[in-house]
Amino acid sequence: METIVILGGGAGGLELATRLGDTLGAGKRARVLLVDRNPGHFWKPLLHTVASGKCDPRVEELSFPAQAMEHDFEFIQGEVLCMDRAHQTITLAPRKHSGSDGVCRTIAYDKLVLALGAVTNFYNVPGAADHALTLDSVDDAETFRRRFIDACIKAGEQKTQVDVVIVGGGATGVELAAELSNSARALAAYRVHTLNPETDIRISVIERGQHLLPQLHPQQANRAARQLRSLGIDVLTGTAVAQVTADAVIDAAGIAHRADLTLWAAGVEAPQLCATFGLAVNNLRQIVVDSSLCSTNDSQIYALGDCASYVCPIKGAAPPRAQVAHQQAMFLADLLSRRSGTPRPDFRYHDYGSLVSLGPQTAVGVLTGAVTGKSIRVGGATASLLYQLLYQKHLLNLHGTARVITQALVDWLRAKIVPPVKLY
Ligand SMILES: Cc1cc2nc3c(=O)[nH]c(=O)nc-3n(C[C@H](O)[C@H](O)[C@H](O)COP(=O)(O)OP(=O)(O)OC[C@H]3O[C@@H](n4cnc5c(N)ncnc54)[C@H](O)[C@@H]3O)c2cc1C
Known part of the structure; x- marks a missing residue:
């Protein structure tokens, strides 16, 4: 029997494993x-809700x-x-907690x-990797959340302010x-800290481009900026960051923006590991794949999602x-299920x-019709509802309808009895 090995159980990998x-x-x-x-899957687009304390990852994590x-x-x-591509094996680190005698494990594919x-x-x-926090994983998001609460408690005790800069x-x-x-x-309402959230907690978003949300129409980007400002958030566009220090973000004009916490959310690249396989990669270390999502220099290896570089001949690089x-x-669930010898379709x-x-x-956002290709802009409560449905759709792909409805009911009941944010 053929062995298909999938490395990474994230948004794409887990859906593929489930379907296959x-x-x-x-x-x-x-x-x-x-x-x-990790032992469990957490849908990465929800990480900002873990960082803010709205979502408890232990509840949402899927085993x-x-x-x-x-x-x-x-x-x-x-x-x-x-x-080891020659022998078609991958090597895993020793099991955690196996001590010094732990041995690496080898899996054939x-x-x-x-x-x-x-x-x-x-x-x-300079300084960004040393001083800025990130949102790459649940651990990162939890670190940010705890540091934010600690900073608020400390500033309350010292009668000072908290500055958070999001790059x-x-x-x-x-x-x-x-x-x-x-x-x-x-957190203020639950008296976790004694700061006035309107005046003592300053949150800034620094963006290099002229608008927030470059994937959206400028009108919608302006709508988003207005909404953030109405929440008391500083929005600085057209501002490039030149350096990050332990307590400030310094922009290209030399202005220092005081920061108790800096979060870097300015872009992604594939993990360093991807560049070590001897496969063709682009300048972001993403594995270069053809129209079947197959590596261009190894016909037994496929790549998907953020670690893959797929360039559509018409629409360009997939984001x-x-x-x-x-x-x-x-697409890969279908392709890998086909009997050998059947023609390979092209991914679109x-x-x-x-x-x-x-x-x-x-x-706020834009919806594009599958057939017409026409886009409509959406905003407000309707867009918020559609946004929430995105996660439900992911769960639907993993669990099916009955379980998703049950889970939604459980979540609704849970929301009635727990605070709206994690308090410690
Ligand atoms: C805060 C945030 C908000 C986002 N919001 C949106 C959004 O609104 N809409 C949207 O479309 N996209 C959004 N994204 C992007 C989206 O999350 C990613 O595009 C998507 O998760 C990519 O899926 P993936 O399967 O390629 O990788 P991932 O979902 O990142 O999964 C990768 C998996 O690989 C595992 N892994 C990595 N390295 C190793 C290793 N060496 N050994 C073993 N396992 C390993 C990880 O544990 C992880 O489970 C957001 C991302 C973030 C961080």
Whole structure:
């Protein structure tokens, strides 16, 4: 039986493992094996809600072993260290907690799918990697949340202020700023800190471009900027960051923006590991793939999502987004299920638009018709509802309708009895 190994159980990798398990695994047509460094899956687009304390990752996290059992694939937890393409094996770090005698593990594959995601790109800005926090993982988001609460408590005791600087006015930076502003108020209401959230907690978003949210129409970007300003957030566009220090972000004009906490959300690149496989990569270390999402220099290796560089002949490079990872996962689920000898289809990316949350009740974005290709701009409560449905759609792909409805009911009940933000 052929062994298909998927490295990375994120937005794309887990959907692929689930679909292949349901088809090939259940029918004993192939052994499907998922590898991830974590024991559970958390949907990355929700990380800003973990950082703000709105979402408890322990509640939302999906257990890989449970999903594997329910969908006929195998799961191995481990950090991918390297790959031997000549012998078609990958090597995992020793099991955590196995002590000094832990040995590396080797896994053989017939076909390999790389779904390793992305990490923050600091663009070599001096001090950024040393002093700025990131939102690459649940641990990062939890670190930010705890540091924010600590900074607020300390500033309250010392009767000073807290300055948070978010570098990057894309979706991540904008969504985090809006959520954080709401959390600061909620934490004050629960008396976690004694600061006045309107005057003592200053949140700034610094963006190099002339507008926030470059993927949206400038009118919508302005709408987002107005919404952030109405929450008391400083929006600085046309401002490039030249340096980050322990307590400030210094822009290209030499102005220092005081920062107790700096969060870098200005771009992503593929993990360093991707450049070590001997596969063709682009300048962001993304694996270069052809129209079948197959590496251009190894026909047994595929790549999807943020770690892949797929360039559509008409629309150009696919962006690092969850909807790309999802579409590529569904494409590979179909491709890898085909009997050998059947023709390979070409992947086509459909941009269905983009939605950006601006707090609990409002969002902004654009929706693009699948057939007509026409775009309509959406905003307010309607956009907010559509934004929330994106996560439900991801859950639907993983669990099916009955479980998603049950989960939604549980979440609704839970929201009635727990505070709206994590308080410690
Ligand atoms: C805060 C935030 C907000 C976002 N908002 C949106 C949004 O609104 N809409 C949108 O479309 N996109 C959004 N994105 C982007 C979206 O999350 C990514 O495009 C998407 O998650 C990519 O999916 P992926 O499967 O390629 O990788 P990921 O989902 O990142 O998964 C990668 C997996 O690989 C595992 N892994 C990595 N390295 C190793 C290793 N060495 N060994 C073992 N396992 C490893 C990781 O643990 C992880 O589970 C957002 C991203 C962030 C950070």
